[in-house]
Amino acid sequence: MKRVEIRLSLEAVLPLIAVIREAADSLSDDLAAPNSLGDIEPDLREGWREDLVSAQNEAITVLLALFDETFDESGVVGFDADNAEPVLRACAAVRLRLRERFLKALNEEVLESGDLEIESLQEPARKAFMCYLFLATIQELIIQHLDTSILDG
Amino acid sequence: MSTHEQGSPSSAGATATALEPRWHVAVLNDPVNLMSYVVLVFKKVLGFSETEARRHMLEVHEQGRSVVWSGARERAEHYAFALQQWHLTVILESDEAR
Numbered sequence: 746m747k748r749v750e751i752r753l754s755l756e757a758v759l760p761l762i763a764v765i766r767e768a769a770d771s772l773s774d775d776l777a778a779p780n781s782l783g784d785i786e787p788d789l790r791e792g793w794r795e796d797l798v799s800a801q802n803e804a805i806t807v808l809l810a811l812f813d814e815t816f817d818e819s820g821v822v823g824f825d826a827d828n829a830e831p832v833l834r835a836c837a838a839v840r841l842r843l844r845e846r847f848l849k850a851l852n853e854e855v856l857e858s859g860d861l862e863i864e865s866l867q868e869p870a871r872k873a874f875m876c877y878l879f880l881a882t883i884q885e886l887i888i889q890h891l892d893t894s895i896l897d898g
Numbered sequence: 899m900s901t902h903e904q905g906s907p908s909s910a911g912a913t914a915t916a917l918e919p920r921w922h923v924a925v926l927n928d929p930v931n932l933m934s935y936v937v938l939v940f941k942k943v944l945g946f947s948e949t950e951a952r953r954h955m956l957e958v959h960e961q962g963r964s965v966v967w968s969g970a971r972e973r974a975e976h977y978a979f980a981l982q983q984w985h986l987t988v989i990l991e992s993d994e995a996r
Contacts, residue, residue: 778928778985785975785990793979800983833935837985840930853929881932888934896942 748825749890755820761876762812764869768842768876769805769835774798777838801838808835822883826894829887833895836880843880847873919992921974923967926987927958939984940966944977 776797782790811822811832824832844856847870855861859878866874887895925936933955940951944966957964967977974990981988 776982778982778987780982780987780989785978789975797979797982801985833938834984837931837935841928841985844930856929884932884935888932888938892938895938 746825746827747891747894748823749886750821750823751886753820753822755817758820758879759817761872761879764843764872764876765812765839765880766809768839768846768873769809771846772801772805772838772842775842777801777841801834804831804835805838807831808839824883824887824891826891826898829891830895830898833884833887836884840877840880843873843877848877918970919994920968921971922965922991922993923974923977923981924963924965924989924991925954925958925981926989927962928987931986933959936986939981939986943980943984 776794782794785793807828808831811828816822844851848856850870851861851874856877859881861874863871863874936955936958937948937951940946940954941948944951946954946966954964954966966981967974971992978988978990
């Protein structure tokens with residue numbers, strides 16, 4: 746099974762993990778994407794929403810499990826066919842939540858390109874934007890190295 | 899606006915389908931999800947080729963939306979749900995509502 750491991754700077758990443766956890770926790774009963782379920786049949790709607798929230802929570806659990814006590818010591822995270830898809834989806838969910846909570850003032854061009862002087866932001870937006878970029882980097886790594894595993898899975 | 903039709907209904911199914919409104923799964927643009935991510939999701943969920951997935955992704959990006967599937971309601975709901983699991987912003991529309 747193909748596995749990708751990356752060693753991260755604990756000094757740089759540990760302060761971000763708390764922000765990611767907080768954003769992830771805030772999603773426990775909310776959907777990250779602003780989907781209107783109004784066009785779904787009413788008798789289907791609540792079950793639909795519950796299933797989406799449940800899938801979202803499962804994926805977020807997999808993402809947060811990457812940053813356990815072992816990571817706190819080694820700084821290493823690993824991706825493989827088992828966790829690539831949920832981590833990818835969880836990164837999307839947390840990025841959407843970070844945008845909603847901390848980065849609404851940024852225009853869409855900046856959010857798409859990530860091209861911004863971090864120093865121009867005040868906290869908590871500064872750290873949130875760093876998390877936003879960090880999670881995008883994880884997504885890019887997974888897509889670059891494990892897309893076949895996801896498509897075949 | 900382009901659509902992606904999957905499956906070929908039997909003649910009986912085609913008669914039934916002709917009497918029912920056609921449903922469209924439209925993906926809306928968001929500035930958060932990566933282009934490469936959206937391409938992967940289209941390939942995974944809808945079975946698009948790389949070329950087809952990129953074409954729809956660019957349509958979403960440049961025009962704000964792309965209809966990625968059209969057909970019977972039940973299947974449209976299936977695809978909408980699957981795309982929402984990947985946190986894309988999706989709406990379902992019927993010909994009647996247009």
